Amino acid sequence: MTHASPSPVEILEVGPRDGLQNESDIISTSDKLQLINNMIDAGVRRMEVASFVHPKRVPQMADAEAVIAGLQDRDDMSYIGLCLNKRGVLRALATKEGGKRGIDEAGCVVVASDTFGEKNQGQTIEQGIRENREMIRFAKTEGLKAQVTISAAFGCPFEGPVPAETVLHIASEIAQEGPLEIALADTIGVGVPGQVENLFGQLHELLPDNISMRAHFHDTRNTGIANAWAAVRSGVKTLDASLGGLGGCPFAPNATGNIATEDLINLLDRSGVPHNLDLRTAIKTNQWFAKIMNRPLPSLVARAEA
Numbered sequence: 464m465t466h467a468s469p470s471p472v473e474i475l476e477v478g479p480r481d482g483l484q485n486e487s488d489i490i491s492t493s494d495k496l497q498l499i500n501n502m503i504d505a506g507v508r509r510m511e512v513a514s515f516v517h518p519k520r521v522p523q524m525a526d527a528e529a530v531i532a533g534l535q536d537r538d539d540m541s542y543i544g545l546c547l548n549k550r551g552v553l554r555a556l557a558t559k560e561g562g563k564r565g566i567d568e569a570g571c572v573v574v575a576s577d578t579f580g581e582k583n584q585g586q587t588i589e590q591g592i593r594e595n596r597e598m599i600r601f602a603k604t605e606g607l608k609a610q611v612t613i614s615a616a617f618g619c620p621f622e623g624p625v626p627a628e629t630v631l632h633i634a635s636e637i638a639q640e641g642p643l644e645i646a647l648a649d650t651i652g653v654g655v656p657g658q659v660e661n662l663f664g665q666l667h668e669l670l671p672d673n674i675s676m677r678a679h680f681h682d683t684r685n686t687g688i689a690n691a692w693a694a695v696r697s698g699v700k701t702l703d704a705s706l707g708g709l710g711g712c713p714f715a716p717n718a719t720g721n722i723a724t725e726d727l728i729n730l731l732d733r734s735g736v737p738h739n740l741d742l743r744t745a746i747k748t749n750q751w752f753a754k755i756m757n758r759p760l761p762s763l764v765a766r767a768e769a
Contacts, residue, residue: 471737473509473701474727475677476502479530480511480545481721482709484523486756492526494755496533498748502706502724503535505744509701511543511570515551528558536564541608543568547584548594552602559607568608571595573637575630576619579650583614588629592636599640611637612679616647616662617654627662634666644675644701649690652683652719656693663697679703680722681710682761687722688730695736702727707749707760723762725749742768 479499483490499512512534518525527544534542544555544566551569558565573591574580580591595611602609616630634645647662659678666676678694678701680687691702708723728742742764749765759766 469736470700472695472731474724474738474740475509475701475703476507476706476724477511477703477721478706478709480514482705484514484521485711486523489523490755492529492533495530498752500535501748503540505748506740508539508739509541509543511545514545515554516547531558531565534564541567543570545570546598547572549598549601552598556605556607568610568643569598569602571598571609571611572614573611573633574614575625575633576615576622578621579615579619588633592633595637596640599642608643610643612646612648614648615650617649617658618651620651627665630662631665631669634669638670638674642674644677645670646677646679648679649681652681652687654690655686656689659690659693660697663694663699667698675700677701677703681719682708682722683719688726691722691727692730706745707752707765708762709760720761723764725762725764729764
């Protein structure tokens with residue numbers, strides 16, 4: 464029996480933003496830029512590099528504009544800045560003033576839980592939908608790409624299980640604005656492969672062909688890599704990952720790291736799925752950044768292959 468070759472998968476690196484936002488020790492701007500450059504050398508071509516949030520709420524992101532000013536101006540890169548409201552989109556647009564490279568994509572977020580949404584962004588679900596629709600329209604009008612992540616899509620730390628109907632309602636509303644893609648995020652790492660296959664299967668049926676699906680998993684309950692494989696099998700073409708498995712949400716109790724970039728590379732390599740990253744370069748970056756962090760990083764593959 465012959466099988467069709469697996470479709471390529473894009474790994475979107477979120478370490479410089481989602482990987483670091485929960486760290487109490489402030490990482491220097493120069494070290495953040497070195498991390499970004501090292502991951503570009505590893506093959507990353509889309510990367511979440513900063514978050515436009517108030518520095519008192521997330522002190523690690525206080526140097527967002529300084530990091531963005533130091534980015535390589537490369538035609539083959541797409542840099543993403545997290546925007547939680549219209550002020551964030553305005554800050555993203557300001558990074559492009561004066562002919563500067565700046566941010567390429569506004570990464571917008573809707574939380575699939577009223578309680579978590581109010582703690583994270585001061586918004587209920589319906590308020591988040593309205594705000595994000597306005598943000599997408601505004602960003603696109605100003606020439607900025609916009610994509611949306613539905614956070615806590617697989618479970619909420621305060622309300623428990625999130626109904627699939629809630630997630631699909633949000634996606635349906637957001638899709639009307641034509642974002643680049645819609646991602647489902649397991650913010651607290653509670654999802655399992657069957658749930659991933661079911662939810663992405665329904666999302667695929669809902670979305671028009673011009674809106675891609677992306678997956679964002681945390682490994683809080685040791686299901687992150689299994690969920691990533693379930694997402695690939697469900698037709699997801701872009702997966703978020705963080706170098707070393709760093710990460711966590713400041714507003715979700717006990718939320719731990721993203722799936723590790725190195726672990727995802729290994730999964731795809733050994734499964735014969737084409738992607739865009741080099742494992743050895745990622746592991747070398749892990750070893751360097753562990754010294755910056757003064758501790759080993761969680762990635763199991765980096766530890767095993769060192």
